[in-house]
Amino acid sequence: xxxxxxxxxxxxxxxxxxxxxxxxxRRLLLEKGFQAWNMEQLAxxxxxxxxxLYQHFTSKEDLVLAVSTDALRMRADLFEKAxxxxxKTRERCRAIGxxxxxxxxxYPEYFHIEMMLKSASFWEKASEERxxxxxxxxxxxxxxxxxxxxxxxxxxxxxxxxYTPEQATFALVSVTVGSHIMTQEPILRVQAGITDPMASVRxxxxxxxxxxxxxxxxxxxxxxxxxxxxxxxxxPSASAWLHIx
Amino acid sequence: xxxxxxxxxxxxxxxxxxxxxxxxxRRLLLEKGFQAWNMEQLAxxxxxxxxxLYQHFTSKEDLVLAVSTDALRMRADLFEKAxxxxxKTRERCRAIGxxxxxxxxxYPEYFHIEMMLKSASFWEKASEERxxxxxxxxxxxxxxxxxxxxxxxxxxxxxxxxYTPEQATFALVSVTVGSHIMTQEPILRVQAGITDPMASVRxxxxxxxxxxxxxxxxxxxxxxxxxxxxxxxxxPSASAWLHIx
DNA sequence: CCACATTTTGACCGTTGGTCAAATATTTTC
DNA sequence: GAAAATATTTGACCAACGGTCAAAATGTGG
Numbered sequence: 177x178x179x180x181x182x183x184x185x186x187x188x189x190x191x192x193x194x195x196x197x198x199x200x201x202r203r204l205l206l207e208k209g210f211q212a213w214n215m216e217q218l219a220x221x222x223x224x225x226x227x228x229l230y231q232h233f234t235s236k237e238d239l240v241l242a243v244s245t246d247a248l249r250m251r252a253d254l255f256e257k258a259x260x261x262x263x264k265t266r267e268r269c270r271a272i273g274x275x276x277x278x279x280x281x282x283y284p285e286y287f288h289i290e291m292m293l294k295s296a297s298f299w300e301k302a303s304e305e306r307x308x309x310x311x312x313x314x315x316x317x318x319x320x321x322x323x324x325x326x327x328x329x330x331x332x333x334x335x336x337x338x339y340t341p342e343q344a345t346f347a348l349v350s351v352t353v354g355s356h357i358m359t360q361e362p363i364l365r366v367q368a369g370i371t372d373p374m375a376s377v378r379x380x381x382x383x384x385x386x387x388x389x390x391x392x393x394x395x396x397x398x399x400x401x402x403x404x405x406x407x408x409x410x411x412p413s414a415s416a417w418l419h420i421x
Numbered sequence: 422x423x424x425x426x427x428x429x430x431x432x433x434x435x436x437x438x439x440x441x442x443x444x445x446x447r448r449l450l451l452e453k454g455f456q457a458w459n460m461e462q463l464a465x466x467x468x469x470x471x472x473x474l475y476q477h478f479t480s481k482e483d484l485v486l487a488v489s490t491d492a493l494r495m496r497a498d499l500f501e502k503a504x505x506x507x508x509k510t511r512e513r514c515r516a517i518g519x520x521x522x523x524x525x526x527x528y529p530e531y532f533h534i535e536m537m538l539k540s541a542s543f544w545e546k547a548s549e550e551r552x553x554x555x556x557x558x559x560x561x562x563x564x565x566x567x568x569x570x571x572x573x574x575x576x577x578x579x580x581x582x583x584y585t586p587e588q589a590t591f592a593l594v595s596v597t598v599g600s601h602i603m604t605q606e607p608i609l610r611v612q613a614g615i616t617d618p619m620a621s622v623r624x625x626x627x628x629x630x631x632x633x634x635x636x637x638x639x640x641x642x643x644x645x646x647x648x649x650x651x652x653x654x655x656x657p658s659a660s661a662w663l664h665i666x
Numbered sequence: 667c668c669a670c671a672t673t674t675t676g677a678c679c680g681t682t683g684g685t686c687a688a689a690t691a692t693t694t695t696c
Numbered sequence: 697g698a699a700a701a702t703a704t705t706t707g708a709c710c711a712a713c714g715g716t717c718a719a720a721a722t723g724t725g726g
Binding site: 668670671672675676677678679682684685687692693694695696 | 710
């Protein structure tokens, strides 16, 4: 019965078990999607019973939302790290693009899950707590990118007359999400002749930035050098998904 | 036992019933999504039994895929109609943008369903016939847009050195899908201050076109006149979703 | 060692997608 | 036009699964 802020042994055990459950659920989601596994199987995997799972999560949807929010938190972390990059505003925006690819490489199932959250009656079945946690992490990623856009306009790198910062940020978010989803569509990949999905995503981001008139434009500057620095300083492990010919 | 190509009475009745089922399923999907209705309820609605439904569709997923493909066919029809617009290549591309908004307005549930198709184990449960039908309609929409891009490059409206036609088409498809999905996200709508979703989608398409250097650029030409003509000639009913201040 | 509190369990429930033998309707045959 | 043959429709039934809860197991304090 501790009144202190430090967790008791019980509380720590509870937390450790929750992470165990989440890690196994993440694996199942990655391997099988949402439908092709059930709570019984997950209970077997973590070596607890079904009833115990429901002490941590109100429903299967609540559990999946928790997995998704965990991933979203990591993405926000990567975004904040990328935003620290020293350079012009467009270079920093570019660093965010790398962060998003780094994330997508490590959590390839994430966008699928995120799409499920939008369509189904997921939100009704999830607990209020987890809904708020998800919204909070989503707001973090938005804020990081929007801050860079605001600064770019303040500095004059990005024309401020035609589009509001929010419009520009929204365009970047939309093209990024859309590109990640579309690159994961096998049929479209063949039609569009895509061999390097991450490169396609970043190309589309460049198109939006150029369309916004974000200086310096793609072909007026040596972004190859920028990219080298971003990778070296922020994402040394990016070579796993970065295909440079 | 007719050997002729014209359908017998039975075949016509079967076809009519299939359309009845599809129209009720479409309504249920629109009102309740995927989970919040079951095959029993659909059977009641069409005044047939569950068993009869399964003579038309191999599974609930197969049925939903059929609804989705129907919608996709209408979209392809609208695209082909829009591509006929007389004008510069970028104006025709713009007409496609209008077609997509017209479609999204009439089938607001479509993108949600389309996202379900990507994530879940939908395809396994659907019949081979319906899978092919869906791929065919998808290919139609791609082709229409890609043709315009190819022509634009041939005419010199669109620089052909930097991006391939497929890359340009892919960028437009990605930004469109991403924008439609994102505009349907209530939280993001507040964050981005979006009051007119369709306008946001079309703005993002313009940004990609400008980024590609598709002449004439957005602010070098009187596209307001173009838009008036597109609406008048192709989509007279667009006033329902077109908010012009 | 016992009494009490907490945690864990898995049998059980309701719902739902899907099946199939029986009932019903339709067509063919004589 | 009645009986036989064929085709269609039905809804009871099944299995799978998310979720619940009384009982068993475990832990705790005296």
